[in-house]
Amino acid sequence: MKSWKNLLIPLIVMGVLIVGLIVFLVIKNNSGSGEEEFDTNVLSIGPQDITELRVHRRNLEDDIVIGVGSDSLGSPVYSYNGVEVDDENYSLTAINNFMTVMMSYNVSSLVKNSGALSEYGLSDPEITIEFTRTDNTVQRVLLGDDTYDGSACYMKIDGDDRIFTVAVAKKVCANYTEIDFLKSQVLNIDFSQISTVQFDRTTDHLHLLATCEIYEDTGEPLFTIVEPYKIKASTYFNNLIKTICQLEIAKFIEIPDDQLESYGLNDPAFHILITLNNGQKTELYISQKLAGYYYGRMLGIDQYFMLSDMQITGLETPILTLLNSYVAYYTSSEISSISGFYGGENFRLEISLGPSGKYADPDSSVKLDNRNAVVYNSDGRIYASVLFESLATIVIGGIDSDATPNLADTIMTLEYVTNEYQTTKVDFVQRDADTYYVFINDEYSGFYVTYDELFRDGGTDTYSYGVWAAYQLLDTAIKNNVNGVYDIPEEVADN
Secondary structure, rough: OOHHHHHHHHHHHHHHHHHHHHHHHHHHOOOOOOOEEEEEEEEEOOOEEEEEEEEEEEHHHHHHOEEEEEEEOOOOOEEEEEEOOOOEEEOOHHHHHHHHHHOOEEEEEEEEEOOOHHHHHOOOOOOEEEEEEOOOOOOEEEEEEOOOOOOEEEEEEOOOOOOOOOOOOHHHHHHHHHHEEEEOEEEEOOHHHHEEEEEEEEOHHHHHHHHEEOOOOOOEEEEEEEEEEEEOOOHHHHHHHHHHHHEEEEEEEEHHHHOOOHHHHOOOOEEEEEEEEOOEEEEEEEOOEOEEEEEEEEOOOOEEEEEEEOOOOOOOOOOOHHHHOEOOOOOHHEEEEEEEEOOOEEEEEEOOOOOOOOOOOOOEEEEEOOEOOEEEEEOOHHHHHHHHHHOOOOOOOOEOOOOOOHHHHHEEEEEEEEEOOOOEEEEEEEEOEEEEEEEEOEEEEEEEEEEHHHHHHHHHHHOOOOHHHHHHHHHHHHOEEEEEEEEOOOHHHHH
16 A cells, blocks of 8 residues: 555656646747748749849948849849949859849748747848839848847748748848959969069068060970069079969958058058060059968959968068079080189180080080090099089079179189070179179179189089089099099098
8 A cells, every 4th residue: 555655646746747748838839929840932033023133231331232134135134233244343153143042032930920020120120132123113021130049030021921030141141242242353464475573572671573584395484583683583483473473362351441450451561563565564462471361452453352371372482592593504505615714724614515415425525625524433423514513503692782892803703605605704702701792794793602612622522512623623534534534532532
């Protein structure tokens, strides 16, 4: 008997809970508003049905106005705020996507027993979408507050008392601004039409002006710096300008004037000016990199843009890296002769290569002061190559633009004559104990080189010789070779 009493108490509690649940469900189903699934398209309008779509945003000053017409084939023709779409600024694809979203309303639920419009943000709606039909009547769609979970917003069609919910993406799209309708800007500049390229960098006061030539075989551009230096540009500079000429600006942003400093655009770090042969100019101003992005503007376009550091690289490349590394770079096949003058001595290296382009070719002629210069060491290294490499790869050691050296103080002169009879004269003037100013064709280049480039004796390492030491090595090898072979004596190498 006692056990039955023990079971009775839980049964009574369970019964009370069940009754309570039933009462709650009845009250809920008979009370105020609620939402029921209502996956239905309640409004769908085609472009042929309207002459204008206007989107008014309560919190934005400007409306979006899309004019709608048709061409001779009946296809829709759009205008954005009075400007024909798909011209040089606005994207037809962007407008088409916008119209697709704005002109069809597939709702997700219907609000049952709805209360006052103000409860849903529809008495003063955040978004009002107006369709002007071809008969000049106007139909409006209202978008109000977001639902509690933020996935949808409340919606109402004028003339229909029902309140629906629709995906909140509809409201996001309705809040587009002009920037969202602009075309991606692809510069796509034809290298063959470039006259000059100017690159300025405020961080180190860099200013470079370059001309452009085209490799006939490949169509690739070759830039030559003409201001403030006269030297070929490096591959790094070539690649930077190629990137800019083919740059795609896909992301435009709005930046208020009072925030330009925050984006580095009150005083942009980089300035690029590309001038074509016909005088047309493309001019960009770009900020320093901020959190992986660059911000900029293009002259003639009001909007600002952003670029990731994956889209454009090389803006911060050190100046010497942007320039060709060598004072006067040539290949053996380009050179007819190179003469050197230092300390009362002189030499003349003459090169005429056979079909193979190799010094050892029977049809090649390589002479130093009219003597055969094709002398080997036991490893097969040709000493004429040692001299030529030292002459053709004199590395620039640094820049000293403020110096005013005197050409009359020249200590060494090199003269390069190409197969096309072009002569380049290079003079070296003492700068300090370890460096020398460089003059090219009697004009101070702004560069200097180190002692090693001219005088280093590499010993048995034939890849570490300076110019004059390499000349002396070849001269010695010619004088002392046995059957065309000469090895540097150990005692000489040790010295």
